[in-house]
Amino acid sequence: MDAKRKAIEHMNSDHMDTLIMLCKHFGAVQNPTNVRLDSIDEDGMDIACDQLLVRVAFLKKAEQNGEGFKTAIIDLMSSLDIKEGIAAVSKDMIDFIDSFNSVLISSLNGDHCVCSYAPVVRDNNDFYILISEVSEHFKSIKENSDKISIMFLEDESKAKTVFARKRASFRSKAIFLDDKKESLFSKFESKFKSESAIKMIKNMSDFHIIKIEINKGRFVKGFGAAYDTDGFEIIQRAHGANPHNNKR
Structure with missing residues (x-):
């Protein structure tokens, strides 16, 4: 046989x-x-x-x-x-997100998109990023603050397959908080205390702290395991059935 x-x-x-x-x-x-x-x-x-x-x-x-x-x-x-339920999926998503020190960012600059990243801190249901106004994405985030998407993407070296890397992505809105930079900077100092650059950046006037409010999103654990989200809340499994077409 x-x-x-x-x-x-x-x-x-x-x-x-x-x-x-x-x-x-x-x-x-x-x-x-x-x-x-x-x-x-x-x-x-x-x-x-x-x-x-x-x-x-x-x-x-x-x-x-x-x-x-x-x-x-x-x-x-x-x-x-x-066998896991929605609560377990939600915890898995948050634990996954909290394992990152930076976030991928997609923003709009005129007629083209800008792909970038920034150091990130999560505080309850919001994120804070730290970026310089001399970077390409500063202008695009500032001028199109409501047209932003962020993603936390599993490292290739840790993924079981490159075709279904674990990831969490959200449509987002950016809010500049220059008036609160001094108080918010302590969040970055606490998270990145081993980074020598953080002390230098603190005294640079071109760096800004931006609050990222997340909206609708998607958490993908692997093949056939995608979930729609509203912020950090898991709403439902994405798609009513297996969305992929197969050749026979």
């Missing part, structure tokens, strides 16, 4: 609970019936039920043998945390 057929028979015989969970997760079917693993290859699995056929992609190509398929399925299940 070849490895594919053996894997299919094993999953259908001994791991129906896993197939049902994957069908619910990727197909957004609340109560799938007659679930079965239809096919498997190095890139993923096709899980069939009465309601639809669901393509489930592996995190990376699987070696086409018994252990290879087993490892790919275990890695996939470990990445999903299917």
Whole structure:
């Protein structure tokens, strides 16, 4: 018996609970019936039920043998945390965000976008960034303060797959707080106390502290695990079903 057929028979015989969970997760079917693993290859699995056929992609190509398929399925299940609720997802998102010292920023400068980053501090439901007026993004953030997007993006070296890096992004609004710079700067001194540059920057008049208010956003944990947010509140799983089209 070849490895594919053996894997299919094993999953259908001994791991129906896993197939049902994957069908619910990727197909957004609340109560799938007659679930079965239809096919498997190095890139993923096709899980069939009465309601639809669901393509489930592996995190990376699987070696086409018994252990290879087993490892790919275990890695996939470990990445999903299917059983966790909204509260757990929300905590995961906040913990993920708090692991960063800087944030990616997209802003609008005339007829083109500016991609940049800045040191960041979170204080309850708001962020504060520290930027210089000589930087390219200063002008774009100041002139189009309500057309900003920020993103916290998982490091490539830590990602299980480069095609589904963990990330949290938000539509945002910038508010310049020059009149409160002295009091707010202590937040940066506390977070970046090991950075020698922070003492130098404090005395530079071209640096500004900007409050970033976040609005609608999205938290992506991996393939088939995207959540819509309103600020830090998880609203719902994004998409009603697996949004990806598969070739047959």
